[in-house]
Amino acid sequence: MAKSKIKESGSEFRRMLREHGCKATPPRLLVLELLGKTKEPMSAQALIETLAGKTDQATVYRILKTLKHRGLIRQVDLRHNHAHYELSRGDEHHHLVCNHCGKIEDVRLCDVGATHQAILRHSKHFSKITQHALEFYGVCTSCRGPEPISEPHP
Amino acid sequence: MAKSKIKESGSEFRRMLREHGCKATPPRLLVLELLGKTKEPMSAQALIETLAGKTDQATVYRILKTLKHRGLIRQVDLRHNHAHYELSRGDEHHHLVCNHCGKIEDVRLCDVGATHQAILRHSKHFSKITQHALEFYGVCTSCRGPEPISEPHP
DNA sequence: TACACAAATGCGAGTTACTTGCAAGTAATT
DNA sequence: AATTACTTGCAAGTAACTCGCATTTGTGTA
Incomplete structure (x- = not known):
């Protein structure tokens, strides 16, 4: 090309x-x-x-x-x-967020989009889904330590 | 008594x-x-x-x-x-949010928790996931009309 | 290429969302 | 009931975001 x-x-x-x-x-x-x-x-x-x-x-x-x-x-x-x-x-992607330092990493697994129709079938009040947001919260390797940091991300 | x-x-x-x-x-x-x-x-x-x-x-x-x-x-x-x-x-649940009126409905489908391990295996910087948030955005039935409302939720 | 005009910007001031410092109060332990 | 570290209420402060309005500008049309 x-x-x-x-x-x-x-x-x-x-x-x-x-x-x-x-x-x-x-x-x-x-x-x-x-x-x-x-x-x-x-x-x-x-x-x-x-x-x-x-x-x-x-x-x-x-x-x-x-x-x-x-x-x-x-x-x-x-x-x-x-x-x-x-x-x-x-592109459909989501995020991994560190609770301590705030670091963000993209995640490309997990095809939630495919379940939109199933969700709407079960919903009482909704007729259409246009977007979704999926965030994972955890601890990144540089923040992992013997003692968890007490106060999360500023 | x-x-x-x-x-x-x-x-x-x-x-x-x-x-x-x-x-x-x-x-x-x-x-x-x-x-x-x-x-x-x-x-x-x-x-x-x-x-x-x-x-x-x-x-x-x-x-x-x-x-x-x-x-x-x-x-x-x-x-x-x-x-x-x-x-x-x-309880693991997520939300359906109306972009126009802000209405919120709980969703109980979609077992994202099961994929935490798979996500960590693919991650470069993360060692642990403690929580996740999944929000679906769309239009609720009372907001659906011939013309989409131009300005979303206040 | 020049023109008209709705759309967008810059600036200052305003509002909303949330935080901090500190003196006084209170839950839980002794 | 005395102690003490944790909480609260108040007032003032900061961060995040919005608005009003005069001026400028991108873009379709001439």
Whole structure:
């Protein structure tokens, strides 16, 4: 194949934004590019700090909300008292989260999507499932020690 | 002479707190009783409002943090920008969340716990899984209409 | 390529969610 | 009932997120 690497270039994000009915503005491209090159889901704060001087925090929050509603990104909740975000690439994956240091690892096992229909058949009030979130909480190898750390992730 | 059910569960919570190394104080019992009789996971705000006049909000937040660390309650994140809490009864269950009205329904299918070992075998950095959270997002029957509601849950 | 205009941004101020410091109170042990 | 470490209530503080509004800009149409 001609392209050796699936890379989300600036123009790729530009196209994605337009396809989803969003204007391709510089702040949006910055947010998407940053999420694209970061492996772990990012907090709003991390995005704001990284883009300081280039984009306002209110704008970052607005962009995150918009892109989430349009389905370009996913909100990930990791019990850290603030949301994290990651690119929605269409790949189904979940997360392993360390209760002590907050480390995040992707998990690709466990095909929960297949059970959506079964869940809806058993549900009293729901007619449609669009997404699901699966997070595993535990202890990573660098946090494992003789004594468990008393206060979990900040 | 007749002992009410509420009083019985009160002493049950009292016992649970002591077993987990917590003093059985009135505010803690109030929080546990409230979570015990509410079917949906509750937000801190809902607890604070319900317990207004009886307990301070700082106390409620401190109690939630303590009980969570001690394993008496579970934090549930539903992409609502604030945490929810539910009693940790040892039963494995997950949630169906309506993207529009926020309605929550319990789900008891899907035995994800069984795959913990398989996940750890594939993990590079994790040695132990203690919990997991599985949330399904969709649309409940009362929100389903000809036109999807543009702005999801407040 | 120029134009019009809805959409988006930047900035400041505001709100909500949650935390902290500290004096006073209290559950559990003795 | 005395002790003591743990909890609470209050007030003030910080973090996370939102809003209002004037200005700017991307994009479809001319």
